[in-house]
């Protein structure tokens with residue numbers, strides 16, 4: 752089983768990065784192969800909105816994007832993986848540009864017949880056999896967790912269309928005042944998220 756962590760903070764040594772690592776360690780403790788993508792370190796151009804990826808090559812599992820950067824390789828790994836951790840700070844009530852650019856460039860996973868109504872559909876439906884868990888961090892305290900709702904929506908939208916379940920969704924607030932005790936609690940919580948993610952994927956595969 753392969754679990755990928757997509758980390759959208761521009762700070763690669765910040766809390767999102769550490770929580771992602773912790774969740775992946777939890778997944779690894781259950782035998783998963785894991786890989787963390789600190790997205791800011793990758794060459795990811797902005798989507799140009801040309802629609803070539805969704806309108807053409809409907810026989811392929813991944814559409815062809817004319818932009819040349821790291822996304823083609825990332826999307827191949829994305830399709831081959833079994834589960835995902837997505838982690839993002841709240842920036843101005845939503846995900847930061849780093850994460851948003853990555854999410855928009857997942858458009859080749861979708862197709863649409865020109866002129867048809869509705870939103871593009873997933874090229875490959877996962878039939879809820881793949882799963883994902885989401886982490887968001889913010890400076891607002893945990894009692895303001897609803898501030899992270901737009902982040903969770905943005906991070907889970909594509910999963911919904913691909914039929915990938917969300918197992919856990921964790922908001923960690925008051926991020927600039929995390930003492931040692933709370934830090935450990937949240938590291939343990941994110942580790943458990945990784946464990947649970949693998950367990951839930953295994954259950955779905957057995958048809959439980």
Ligand SMILES: Cc1cc2nc3c(=O)[nH]c(=O)nc-3n(C[C@H](O)[C@H](O)[C@H](O)COP(=O)(O)O)c2cc1C
Nearest residue numbers: 760762765766767840841842843844888889890891
């Ligand atoms: C440009 C910017 C906008 C932010 N907007 C919000 C916000 O709307 N709500 C909030 O709770 N925190 C906000 N924050 C605080 C970040 O969420 C916080 O710095 C981040 O979660 C730290 O995570 P990291 O260590 O992984 O980078 C903002 C921070 C920056 C730099």
